[in-house]
Amino acid sequence: MAEGTLILGGGIGGVATANALRKRLPRSHRIAVVDREPAFTLAASFLWVMTGDRRPEQVSRPLERLQRKGIEVVRGEVERIDPEKREVLVGGKTLRGDHLVVTLGAEFALDAIPGLAEAGHTFCTLEGATRLRSALEHFRKGRIVVLTAAPAYKCPAAPYEAAMLIDGDLRRGGLRDAVALTVYSAEAAPMGVAGPEVSAAVRGMIEQKGIAYHPDHQIARVRGQRIEFTNGAIADFDLLVYVPPIRPPRALRDSGLVDESGWVRVDRQTMATRFPGVYALGDVTMIPLTMGKPLPRAGVFAHGQAEVVARNIARAVSGKGHEASFDGHGSCFIETGGGRAGFGAGDFYAEPRPAVTMHRPGRMWHMGKVLLEKQILWQWL
């Protein structure tokens, strides 16, 4: 009996795959999305929750809505994956697919740095962004530190956008002069994967706003209101904002899908794993680039890869169409505060290094990000 396509994860990659596949295949082809959460949340909008420009309920949608399009939604924890048999254990029950798409994302390792989660706030979860909003609302003067707790994290632009949006928020409240705003990054430069020009442009944007920037600072621990870095430096804060380290989802362990890094290795054009009929895409994958860094973990790539996987599954089922290939193109809006954003776009598979162009901040790019948000929240779910 045909068992259709089983999609593990109802985030950007999972929902994009399900929609793209539904458009191409009749309802006789079963599509099921499995997620532990009842709702899809749009991480790109968490920064606006942090600034008070969005309420939490405005950036999430019940996953159940997919059922109106003929996409089954299974709520439950993916406990084990057997890619050989294309079987998955969800809440003690075994599910099977003719095609399996693994799009479980990256987990936040909130406990990786002693003292960090207790002392700081993160805008990387909806709950965290909501709490941070309240902390910012009550903040009147002092030292705000924004830091990345590891060199690799989701969305390379996010910490720099966060710092600029906090700057904008403080200016809006007439408090900027009373606050010292500093960014410490574990990485050597902002958005290094996009090349030295983009990196310098982003550094210029934050420094122009009077935000101090200290790269190459790996946090070791937080004691009280003091951060200790591995290089011996210390920094005191009144409000600490952090981007957590990430790790591969637990469900992947012992699945045979991961390499020594713990992430899923795929063919970078088709997102196929070494198991027939099993694909992986988005943050759960590790795609090395010649320049030494992996393809960034960003929704724009998860979306592009999802379109390719959906087209190729539809082709396998219907026998129609050409094989699709992911070409490494991606773009990102970089919010700079005051209703403006920059825009970076390019080919991340270009050799010997990604070819990315950065456009100067303006209102148009900010509107572009708002339109993308509306499109995802209103058309996808």
Ligand SMILES: Cc1cc2nc3c(=O)[nH]c(=O)nc-3n(C[C@H](O)[C@H](O)[C@H](O)COP(=O)(O)OP(=O)(O)OC[C@H]3O[C@@H](n4cnc5c(N)ncnc54)[C@H](O)[C@@H]3O)c2cc1C
């Ligand atoms: C603050 C912030 C801002 C960002 N801004 C941007 C941006 O502007 N542009 C951009 O391109 N990217 C942005 N990103 C990155 C983007 O959100 C991610 O790269 C994208 O969501 C990855 O999609 P994914 O489908 O791989 O994983 P996710 O969207 O994380 O989805 C994974 C899903 O799997 C589910 N799951 C995981 N494990 C299990 C399990 N065992 N059982 C059941 N369900 C499970 C999760 O609940 C989740 O719904 C941002 C990220 C953050 C944190």
